[in-house]
Each structure stands twice: as structure tokens, then as C-alpha cells.
Amino acid sequence: MQLILRQPALRTIDDDATEVVIAASPDTFGREPWQWDVRVAAMDEGYRVTAAHNPANIKILEEDLDIHDSYQAIRGVDELWLAVIMKHSVTHGVFTLHAGDVAIWEGDDPVRIRLDAVEGDACVRLIRIARRDGKAARWVP
Amino acid sequence: MYILNAWYVAAWSSEVSREPARRVICEIPVVLYRTEGGEAVALEDRCPHRGYPLSPGRLVGDNIECGYHGFTFDGSGACVRVPAQDIIPKQAFVRSFPIVEKDGWVWIWTGQKELADVAKVPDTHWMSDPEWVTVTHSMPFACRAELIHDNLLDLTHESFIHTSTVGDDYIYKHGITVEVDGDVVSADRLMPGVVAPPLYARTMATEGLYDRFHCTVFYPPGYLLLHSGITEQGRPREEGYLIKVMNGITPIDAHNSWYYYAFSRNFGVDQHWATEELVTGLATVLEEDKDALEWQEIGLQSRPYDVRDSLIAQDAGVAKARKVMERLLAAEKQ
Numbered sequence: 001m002q003l004i005l006r007q008p009a010l011r012t013i014d015d016d017a018t019e020v021v022i023a024a025s026p027d028t029f030g031r032e033p034w035q036w037d038v039r040v041a042a043m044d045e046g047y048r049v050t051a052a053h054n055p056a057n058i059k060i061l062e063e064d065l066d067i068h069d070s071y072q073a074i075r076g077v078d079e080l081w082l083a084v085i086m087k088h089s090v091t092h093g094v095f096t097l098h099a100g101d102v103a104i105w106e107g108d109d110p111v112r113i114r115l116d117a118v119e120g121d122a123c124v125r126l127i128r129i130a131r132r133d134g135k136a137a138r139w140v141p
Numbered sequence: 142m143y144i145l146n147a148w149y150v151a152a153w154s155s156e157v158s159r160e161p162a163r164r165v166i167c168e169i170p171v172v173l174y175r176t177e178g179g180e181a182v183a184l185e186d187r188c189p190h191r192g193y194p195l196s197p198g199r200l201v202g203d204n205i206e207c208g209y210h211g212f213t214f215d216g217s218g219a220c221v222r223v224p225a226q227d228i229i230p231k232q233a234f235v236r237s238f239p240i241v242e243k244d245g246w247v248w249i250w251t252g253q254k255e256l257a258d259v260a261k262v263p264d265t266h267w268m269s270d271p272e273w274v275t276v277t278h279s280m281p282f283a284c285r286a287e288l289i290h291d292n293l294l295d296l297t298h299e300s301f302i303h304t305s306t307v308g309d310d311y312i313y314k315h316g317i318t319v320e321v322d323g324d325v326v327s328a329d330r331l332m333p334g335v336v337a338p339p340l341y342a343r344t345m346a347t348e349g350l351y352d353r354f355h356c357t358v359f360y361p362p363g364y365l366l367l368h369s370g371i372t373e374q375g376r377p378r379e380e381g382y383l384i385k386v387m388n389g390i391t392p393i394d395a396h397n398s399w400y401y402y403a404f405s406r407n408f409g410v411d412q413h414w415a416t417e418e419l420v421t422g423l424a425t426v427l428e429e430d431k432d433a434l435e436w437q438e439i440g441l442q443s444r445p446y447d448v449r450d451s452l453i454a455q456d457a458g459v460a461k462a463r464k465v466m467e468r469l470l471a472a473e474k475q
Contacts (some may be wrong), residue, residue, distance in 0.1 A: 141460030
């Protein structure tokens with residue numbers, strides 16, 4: 001499953017009107033015990049990305065990618081990946097993602113991730129989420 | 142609770158005539174009629190005198206006369222005649238609604254008049270394009286409008302509800318791309334190398350394997366456009382047999398909705414037998430949806446309030462659409 005969230009924001013949170021939860025498990029209040037969430041805030045100087053998780057159950061790896069030409073990787077089918085475009089634009093398949101846009105991938109399709117810089121060097125925050133018990137990490141609506 | 146600052150489908154153009162027609166939209170009673178010049182009029186369907194509906198009344202020129210005591214109103218909602226006296230009470234007026242008529246659809250703006258933006262009336266141009274041919278249906282569904290939104294944003298139900306027409310197990314086996322752009326939510330599924338759906342296969346004169354796709358785009362709160370079709374394997378979508386399904390979903394009240402459905406295709410345009418076949422087949426599809434969603438409405442009405450849906454990844458479009466609707470509703474309350 002692929003989810004693409006375009007700027008502007010989807011949901012404001014109580015303590016900061018500019019910050020939004022872009023994905024979470026669960027994403028519905030009170031549904032299941034909280035596991036993780038990723039928030040993005042629009043700042044004057046760009047975007048601030050905050051990832052929080054329950055370390056007992058979840059592993060999160062964050063990486064800043066400077067994409068001069070292309071970034072390619074294979075995502076584990078049990079992993080959930082989020083790419084937040086921090087600067088400039090990239091393409092992923094038929095989609096062009098601009099600064100502030102977010103792509104989320106989970107499940108068995110797509111596993112081949114390829115981000116191509118459109119013009120100039122693109123900066124992308126890549127967040128990889130996995131469960132410690134080896135089961136599949138999911139964005140739970 | 143309804144999002145009122147929005148365009149909703151009130152009727153087909155063919156349903157608005159010199160005979161007043163009643164609709165209830167977001168719990169607002171509305172009477173629709175045409176002036177002698179053919180202009181569509183929408184007024185609140187409740188006489189200010191004593192609350193009798195105007196729709197059972199009669200048209201007098203461009204005005205509508207209440208069938209109870211003869212209070213008469215012009216197309217702006219102003220009272221122009223009170224038969225029993227010469228003075229017209231100041232409070233004797235009915236609300237009028239902005240109306241747009243386009244491609245055979247009649248759209249009504251149910252919110253603040255000054256916010257009615259004609260540019261926001263959804264695109265339905267396939268209905269009047271001679272290169273496309275259209276089948277329409279409309280029917281009341283005894284379910285809340287949101288269930289129809291969900292139904293169209295998660296088409297995996299086709300594998301189970303519509304097995305004889307557009308369904309196949311391969312649908313739920315393929316993932317989706319959900320895109321959220323401002324208030325617009327889309328859910329796109331590409332199904333490479335599959336057979337054409339049974340309902341269209343004969344019209345399309347297809348054999349073998351194709352790439353099938355469907356992409357539902359939700360323009361909240363009341364319109365969903367489904368881009369669907371099949372192409373030769375590996376070929377661009379625009380080269381294929383294309384279908385545009387326009388879905389106008391208009392709340393009647395918290396548990397009932399009007400479903401206005403238009404199915405336009407760019408293949409077999411001159412094949413009248415195909416159109417006739419689709420009239421029947423698509424009615425079957427809608428009846429199957431109606432049956433399922435009305436049962437779902439019954440299920441939800443008896444469900445404890447603290448039990449929530451157990452959405453899965455295939456519901457990503459559903460989940461995001463619900464959040465957009467919540468946000469729009471909250472914004473309108475402010």
C-alpha cells in the first residue's frame with residue numbers, strides 16, 4: 001500500500017497548530033494501544049519531522065538522504081517506510097513529490113523504492129519502522 | 142450534522158419541470174420547479190404561514206402558490222400574494238437556494254449564499270461529450286451518506302458484492318495508492334494482466350488479459366468520480382477503454398441518502414444493445430450496493446457507541462476521507 005499526503009496539513013494537534021500527525025499506529029484515537037506516530041511541522045526555515053515510538057515494541061531508524069541523482073533501496077515487506085520531502089522535489093514512479101509531501105509504503109507493494117531528484121539536490125527524511133517481534137509493521141487507520 | 146457550504150446534487154435536469162418536486166437535502170425540505178422561461182428554482186418547501194409544504198401547490202406563472210391558503214412566492218422566495226388580505230407580513234418569505242444546472246445535473250448550494258462558488262461545481266462534462274455515452278440511475282439508499290463514500294473508496298467489496306458484474310478475487314489481492322491533496326482524497330488500484338470484468342467484457346469485445354484500473358476521487362462532501370477502464374498490458378491508461386462513473390451522494394438525513402449515478406464510457410458508443418445491457422447490469426450493481434449498505438446501516442445503528450471500525454490498509458482512502466470530512470465539519474461549526 002502506498003499513501004501520498006500532499007502539503008497542506010491533514011490534521012492539526014492541540015499544542016501546535018502548525019504540526020500535523022502524518023501517520024500513526026493507531027491513527028484513530030483510542031482504537032488500540034499507541035505504538036508510533038510521525039509528525040511534520042512547517043517552519044519558516046523548512047520542515048521539522050518528529051518520530052515517536054514505543055521502544056518496547058517498535059524500532060525506528062531515521063536517515064537524511066541527500067539525493068543528487070537517484071536513491072534506490074529494497075524495503076522489507078515487514079517494514080513501513082515514510083519519506084518526508086524536506087527540500088526540492090523527487091519522483092517515485094508516476095508521482096512527483098514536492099517539499100512538504102510525504103510518501104508512506106507498507107505491505108508487499110511497492111518494495112522497490114526509487115527516488116529521483118527532479119531539479120537540484122533533494123533532501124528527504126527517510127523513516128523506517130519495524131516491529132521488534134518480527135511481525136509486519138502497519139499504518140493502522 | 143452536515144457540511145452545508147457545499148454543492149449537492151438535487152435532481153437530474155429531467156426531473157425539474159413545471160410540476161413542483163420535493164426533495165429533502167441535509168434535512169432541509171426543498172421544492173424544485175421551472176419558471177416559464179425554463180430556469181430551475183429551489184425554495185424551502187415550507188410555507189411560512191403555517192408550515193404546509195409548497196410542493197403540493199401549483200405554479201402560477203413563475204411563482205408557486207401554497208395549496209393550503211394560497212400564499213404565493215416568487216423565485217427569490219419573496220411572498221407576492223396573500224389572498225385573504227392586501228398586506229403581506231414581513232416574515233412571509235421562504236429561503237431560496239443557489240442552483241447550477243450542468244450536463245443534466247441540478248446542483249444546489251445548501252449553505253451561506255455568499256459562499257456559493259460556481260467554479261466549485263464538480264466536473265461532469267463526459268455527460269454532454271458526444272464521444273461518450275452515458276447510463277444514469279438514481280435511487281434513495283436507507284443509509285448515511287458516509288457509507289456510500291466508504292463503499293466507493295474501498296472497491297475491494299466488488300470481489301464479494303458484485304461477483305456477477307464487476308467483481309473478481311483479483312481486486313482485493315492488489316494494493317492501492319491513496320493520495321491526499323488538500324480536501325481531495327483518491328484511491329487508485331492498478332491490476333495488471335487480468336481479465337476484463339464480466340459486465341463490460343462483451344461490450345469491450347475483449348479476450349485474454351489486460352491491465353485494469355480504477356481510481357476513486359472524493360471531492361467532499363458529496364461527489365465521487367471513479368476513473369476506470371482496461372488497457373492493453375503495459376499501455377497508458379488513456380489509450381484504453383475508459384469509464385467515468387460520476388456519483389452524486391446527497392444526504393437526506395442521518396440515515397438516508399440520495400444516490401445519483403452516471404456511467405459514461407468511450408467505447409461501443411453507437412452500440413445501443415450495449416447501452417441497454419449496461420442499464421440493466423448497472424442497476425444490478427447499484428441494487429447490490431443498496432442492499433449491502435442498508436444492512437450495514439442497520440448493523441451500525443445497533444452497534445454500541447464505543448465500538449469502532451477495525452479498518453485495514455485497504456481502507457486507507459476511507460480513513461483519510463473521514464478525517465477530511467471531520468475537519469470540514471469542524472471548520473463549518475466555527
